[in-house]
Amino acid sequence: MPDIAEFMNRDHHRLDAILADFRKRSDGEQAKRFFSQFESGLQAHIAWEEELLFPLFEEGIGRGESAPTAAMRAEHQRMRELLRSIREGLDGGRKVYLRVPETGRMQAVTIKDGSGVDATVNELQDVLLAHNHKEAQILYPWLARTLTERERAALFGRIQTPHA
Numbered sequence: 226m227p228d229i230a231e232f233m234n235r236d237h238h239r240l241d242a243i244l245a246d247f248r249k250r251s252d253g254e255q256a257k258r259f260f261s262q263f264e265s266g267l268q269a270h271i272a273w274e275e276e277l278l279f280p281l282f283e284e285g286i287g288r289g290e291s292a293p294t295a296a297m298r299a300e301h302q303r304m305r306e307l308l309r310s311i312r313e314g315l316d317g318g319r320k321v322y323l324r325v326p327e328t329g330r331m332q333a334v335t336i337k338d339g340s341g342v343d344a345t346v347n348e349l350q351d352v353l354l355a356h357n358h359k360e361a362q363i364l365y366p367w368l369a370r371t372l373t374e375r376e377r378a379a380l381f382g383r384i385q386t387p388h389a
């Protein structure tokens with residue numbers, strides 16, 4: 226049974242590699258294939274964290290100090306928005322969601338050329354870089370240090386590996 230930090234960091238790297246393949250796409254169909262793989266992989270990864278890892282961390286450090294996971298959940302939400310925006314761009318809708326600085330609210334904007342997808346992928350990569358670094362520095366090491374053997378076994382029992 227692997228170490229939880231090692232397992233989750235490896236999944237970050239696996240997803241980074243798929244996103245890099247997507248960026249090197251040569252045609253529409255290939256791009257969609259890579260993106261689908263990335264999208265489902267990231268959604269599964271986020272679900273493991275929100276449903277399994279974050280609650281363990283929040284229980285362990287006490288509710289009053291749950292700010293790190295609150296920020297991480299907000300970043301996950303932003304990733305979901307960006308995934309949706311890229312998906313729509315690839316499907317021809319070319320709709321991107323931008324945050325209006327004055328209100329902080331999201332607004333859908335239709336982009337007429339293909340630049341919307343690239344800009345959104347750039348933003349997603351930026352969000353992922355900072356977010357994954359924080360998890361690798363704070364969340365995963367805490368879990369690796371703190372979980373008992375039994376908790377670790379239960380955790381891996383509930384994580385479904387999407388790749389062989």
Ligand SMILES: [Fe+2]
Pocket residue numbers: 271274297301356360
């Ligand atoms: Fe995360």
Ligand SMILES: [Fe+2]
Pocket residue numbers: 233237270274357360
């Ligand atoms: Fe993660």
